[in-house]
Amino acid sequence: MLAGVGLALVGGVEPSLAGPVCVEEGQCTFNKPLFLIALDYSTEMNAAFDGDSTRWERAVEAVTAIVEADNGYLQGNVMLALLRFGHDPDVDQPGTTIAGDASGLVDGQKLDVSWYDELAPNKDYFHCNGQAVMSALTAIPPPLDGAPTGIGAWTAGALTRAKSLFAAANADHPQEVGPDAREQALIVITQGVWTDPENTQMLPPAADPAPVAQDMWNDLAIPTYVLSVGDAAGTAQANALAAAGGTGQALAELQAFGDALKMFVQKILNELEFPDCRPAYPRIMFLIDGSSSMLNVMGDSVHGAMGETPWDLLWDGGITEAMYKGTPPLGDGMYSIERWAIVGGAVFGGDAPAEQKLIVDYAPCRHHSIRDAIYPVTACVAPGCDDPWGGPPISWSSWTDEVMYPEPATTVQSHVPRCDVRSAEAGRVRGLGRVRPPRARAGARQPRDLQDQLLAAERGADVRRRHQVL
Structure with a gap:
């Protein structure tokens, strides 16, 4: 059923009367993949995206589409988490914050929504938590309340944190191995141009995020999908990040981006051998x-x-x-x-x-x-x-x-x-x-x-x- 739904929704028209999709895991379903949205929270995101919106507003629109498009197909069929990233004023000092930032960035990042409660005994996943993601975004103001400068984009640090979060999820759910292992994917929404950890230099080779994405793809089979909300220079960097992460190139159009994510889910479904499941007998x-x-x-x-x-x-x-x-x-x-x-x-x-x-x-x-x-x-x-x-x-x-x-x-x-x-x-x-x-x-x-x-x-x-x- 899910396979059919997936093919019907990719590139299709959203049914106007259908309710939000929420697939509960069971014997006749698949283990939902883990999607981590890494959202650029640099002040570069306050620049204009087009005549009607800023890059930050475009990014929020993209996250909203992930949660709500096609009657919530993605948020109902994957586990969502939200990570914002900026820069770390002092990489040698744990717990550093950015002057003027009240959104909670610490050491350059903030995990606003997790896949599960790390302190819970069973560490059960939060299913269909798209509303939690949207509620978190609603409470977050634009970077530094719209200031043109002040927060950098230490993208490599965000990818390194993402890698550690995926590893922690694996460690906290040791039963999910072999056929029961969850697929994982990173979604980066960025204006593209990255900085060093302390926001003192743009595009230094030592802080290039592409090698981190490449390691995740080659060693762990975790792809990096990139949505570009930047200018031509930023899009070029976003393309390099997507290529290193195994997804070819960055996308700028929301429909195409959503279709790419849905095809990732569809690929998982196509590779699964479901048990012989029938409806409950009356x-x-x-x-x-x-x-x-x-x-x-x-x-x-x-x-x-x-x-x-x-x-x-x-x-x-x-x-x-x-x-x-x-x-x-x-x-x-x-x-x-x-x-x-x-x-x-x-x-x-x-x-x-x-x-x-x-x-x-x-x-x-x-x-x-x-x-x-x-x-x-x-x-x-x-x-x-x-x-x-x-x-x-x-x-x-x-x-x-x-x-x-x-x-x-x-x-x-x-x-x-x-x-x-x-x-x-x-x-x-x-x-x-x-x-x-x-x-x-x-x-x-x-x-x-x-x-x-x-x-x-x-x-x-x-x-x-x-x-x-x-």
Whole structure:
């Protein structure tokens, strides 16, 4: 499903009515990749991007697009973190800040949004945390409140910090190895021109961020995607950074940039072998009338012969037909209930004593068990019963069984409506109660005539059919 969604969204039109995408990880999904947005917070970002916005405003717009475009596809399918970077006034002194900066830069960087809480015991990831990213950006003013100078762009320091953050995530989640390892990607949004750590020189070779990106790509397979919001000189530097990071060149157009990130996710999906996952089976409970009138015919005036009673029609026709007849809503009627549902059975009758009983709980491949549980022949055991259709009075022998195939094991309890008779109403079945079942199933009698042999053969065929279906 995700693969299809990914292809549909890349370069497509955002559906206007769809809700934000948020994929929860599970057996039938993939481990979301880690995306780190490294956002240039130098005062060069206060320069004009075009006639309507500054570079900083363009960068914020880009982050907003990552979070919200295509109904939040990216933020719902990746783990997002946000890192801002400037310069470090004193690289030899930990904890240094920049004069006039109130946004929280320390030693040249600020991790505004992390993938997870580093102090939490399990270090669970924050899923679909795009709103946290947007809330953080909303609270951040432009660099030095729009001043033209004052904060440099120590881009190499930001990439080194990014590398350490990826390594820390791996160390904090040691179970994510091999096929369960998360893909990682760095997103750099910058005006392009970088400085040395202390913002004293522009483009010094020793502070070139490209070698750091190249090491991340060659050694760790972490690509660096670059969105350029700078002029021609800055775009040239951004291109060099993207090339070293394995993504070819920097992009300036937001749609193309978003498509590149989505294709990264799509590539992950294309390389995965998902488990065989199906929707959860629906559950169907057969609630069966277990009153004594189910054994009568002719307007409930006399007990019925074999094959004539509502109870016979229920177990021999109703349940069977319901289980094996194709259901039109599914595949033009090609598939029966036994192929797409988990079934159970329960009976109800009178309240003296209370007769409601769960004869088969929800479980796969238990449709035959329901028929067995209400089959009069198996409940007809001498001396209480000689002929299950011989008329009242009959004392049924209830039984309990454990069905072990397939797993899980399921308890099956038999039930046939009470078959008592009153002297004034000879021939009519009365009594809404039931015989209390013994602790173990009573032995079923051997077939004594042709009808019983046919019924036994039918039950054997049902068992074989069950194995064929499975």
